[in-house]
Amino acid sequence: MKRRYLWLLMAGHMFTDINQGALPAILPFLIVEKNLSYAAAAGLVFAENFVQSMVQPLFGHYADRLSKPWLMYFGVLIAGLGLAATGFFTNYWALFSAVAVSAIGIAAFHPQGARLANQVSGEKKGAGISIFSVGGNLGFAVGPILTTTFLLIWGLKGTVLLIVPAV
DSSP: OOHHHHHHHHHHHHHHHHHHHHHHHHHHHHHHHSOOOHHHHHHHHHHHHHHHHHHHHHHHHHHHHOOOTHHHHHHHHHHHHHHHHTTTOOSHHHHHHHHHHHHHHHHHHHHHHHHHHHHHTTTOHHHHHHHHHHHHHHHHHHHHHHHHHHHHHHGGGGGGGGGGGGO
8 A cells, every 4th residue: 555645645635525515615605695595505506516426427437548647636726716716706607607617626536536546555445445535524524614714704705715725
């Protein structure tokens, strides 16, 4: 098991999934400050989950054919940029698009990350994939806490700080 690489993959998984955990924390602020309806907020959750579900298999197909680790870096960056932009848009469809862009980044990371986690795990595939998965779970857990802290201090413009873990 190549532990150093596995821990880097776990960190990348965490930084990616911070963005997935951040959206639910952003929604109440959008509802209050941008006067979004609950239905419109639900539409943003739909955008994130639907886009991820549609494009992740494409990235998975690509990951099976070609080793492109740069897609992980691209994914983390795009995931952060998309959600960072949500605090600056006033138009609903721009918000929807920013969330969809973030979802593309999240979807781009996972297949390559899982493939590499499997590869660097050596004989201990179960342990390796578990360590990789912990990163995603930590991201989901930390995302709402970080995001809420940023937004309580800086308002919706605080979403720009979601780009920090991506770089």
